[in-house]
Amino acid sequence: xxxxxxxxxxxxxxxxxxxxxxxxxxxxxxxxxxxxxxxxxxxxxxxxxxxxxxxxxxxxxxxxxxxxxxxxxxxxxxxxxxxxxxxxxxxxxxxxxxxxxxxxxxxxxxxxxxxxxxxxxxxxxxxxxxxxxxxxxxxxxxxxxxxxxxxxxxxxxxxxxxxxxxxxxxxxxxxxxxxxxxxxxxxxxxxxxxxxxxxxxxxxxxxxxxxxx
Amino acid sequence: xxxxxxxxxxxxxxxxxxxxxxxxxxxxxxxxxxxxxxxxxxxxxxxxxxxxxxxxxxxxxxxxxxxxxxxxxxxxxxxxxxxxxxxxxxxxxxxxxxxxxxxxxxxxxxxxxxxxxxxxxxxxxxxxxxxxxxxxxxxxxxxxxxxxxxxxxxxxxxxxxxxxxxxxxxxxxxxxxxxx
Numbered sequence: 204x205x206x207x208x209x210x211x212x213x214x215x216x217x218x219x220x221x222x223x224x225x226x227x228x229x230x231x232x233x234x235x236x237x238x239x240x241x242x243x244x245x246x247x248x249x250x251x252x253x254x255x256x257x258x259x260x261x262x263x264x265x266x267x268x269x270x271x272x273x274x275x276x277x278x279x280x281x282x283x284x285x286x287x288x289x290x291x292x293x294x295x296x297x298x299x300x301x302x303x304x305x306x307x308x309x310x311x312x313x314x315x316x317x318x319x320x321x322x323x324x325x326x327x328x329x330x331x332x333x334x335x336x337x338x339x340x341x342x343x344x345x346x347x348x349x350x351x352x353x354x355x356x357x358x359x360x361x362x363x364x365x366x367x368x369x370x371x372x373x374x375x376x377x378x379x380x381x382x383x384x385x386x387x388x389x390x391x392x393x394x395x396x397x398x399x400x401x402x403x404x405x406x407x408x409x410x411x412x413x414x415x416x
Numbered sequence: 417x418x419x420x421x422x423x424x425x426x427x428x429x430x431x432x433x434x435x436x437x438x439x440x441x442x443x444x445x446x447x448x449x450x451x452x453x454x455x456x457x458x459x460x461x462x463x464x465x466x467x468x469x470x471x472x473x474x475x476x477x478x479x480x481x482x483x484x485x486x487x488x489x490x491x492x493x494x495x496x497x498x499x500x501x502x503x504x505x506x507x508x509x510x511x512x513x514x515x516x517x518x519x520x521x522x523x524x525x526x527x528x529x530x531x532x533x534x535x536x537x538x539x540x541x542x543x544x545x546x547x548x549x550x551x552x553x554x555x556x557x558x559x560x561x562x563x564x565x566x567x568x569x570x571x572x573x574x575x576x577x578x579x580x581x582x583x584x585x586x587x588x589x590x591x592x593x594x595x596x
Contacts (some may be wrong), residue, residue: 234549
């Protein structure tokens with residue numbers, strides 16, 4: 204095996220391939236997925252998503268990675284770490300995020316991928332904390348953030364600058380988790396998700412990614 | 417009559433039926449409506465809009481392409497009329513645009529104008545819309561029009577059998593804007 208891989212019991216987080224755009228296109232064309240993420244992508248937008256994340260991985264050594272289900276090799280979504288977007292409270296921080304196909308909901312896949320991403324971040328990045336954002340109505344997402352040990356950031360609510368005034372998805376809330384004290388945090392964050400993860404980061408590039416670029 | 421940069425929305429006339437059937441009753445246009453329908457069903461849709469216009473002062477209007485005067489589709493407002501749904505009687509918007517005008521923002525232009533008309537000329541507290549889960553272009557437009565997914569209002573369309581996925585409707589809604 205060469206290249207970047209994070210393996211968990213059931214999932215593989217890997218580098219992007221051009222062919223992944225087709226799956227991301229289909230994932231976005233589900234009304235449950237779109238409820239808090241906005242309109243379904245065009246094929247061009249799905250390709251741009253893949254290219255953008257691949258570029259982030261090349262630049263920073265991490266991105267929102269494609270999530271493959273190991274049992275059948277299906278791409279079921281994305282999860283990972285990006286520089287926080289400019290103009291948001293996450294700017295200059297590391298953001299964790301996820302998006303799963305509706306058919307893959309309810310099985311703990313997002314938690315399993317996110318716990319592995321967090322563990323990878325503590326091992327490979329110099330950041331003091333990891334942040335996340337979602338819209339207030341997205342309870343599935345905010346509940347997962349809390350199960351991961353993240354807590355709502357007081358005063359961290361904001362209007363996302365990429366969304367127009369009046370867009371019902373414009374308002375966002377912010378969550379954060381501090382780097383755990385040495386020796387306790389990683390085990391705690393993973394058992395909280397009840398999905399033991401084996402993180403293979405030996406071949407991953409691990410730059411200091413505290414720059415938002 | 418409602419004018420937009422490229423379109424005119426106007427009440428239906430009986431003589432629109434041939435042109436309407438020609439643009440609406442194609443396999444692609446009817447993909448999410450159970451397939452090509454008997455002509456009587458298409459004509460009845462026009463008749464229902466004429467009746468709605470007379471009763472309510474609004475309907476799913478005829479949309480004319482201003483540059484040519486040709487019929488381009490049907491977009492507008494009606495009272496959601498299927499009985500026993502969570503949105504029965506509410507102000508509903510919807511659209512069907514002729515294939516030759518797809519992917520050009522025509523539905524969005526017409527629907528935004530229809531919704532603005534609805535806020536200005538009715539007292540309904542919100543506007544709803546629905547389509548099948550598989551019709552991503554349509555519910556994508558609902559999101560772009562500022563509507564929010566309302567799973568609590570979803571229903572099964574009475575025109576389709578209980579197990580028919582074409583009948584599983586996803587509902588979106590937007591509240592009347594508050595002046596700011």
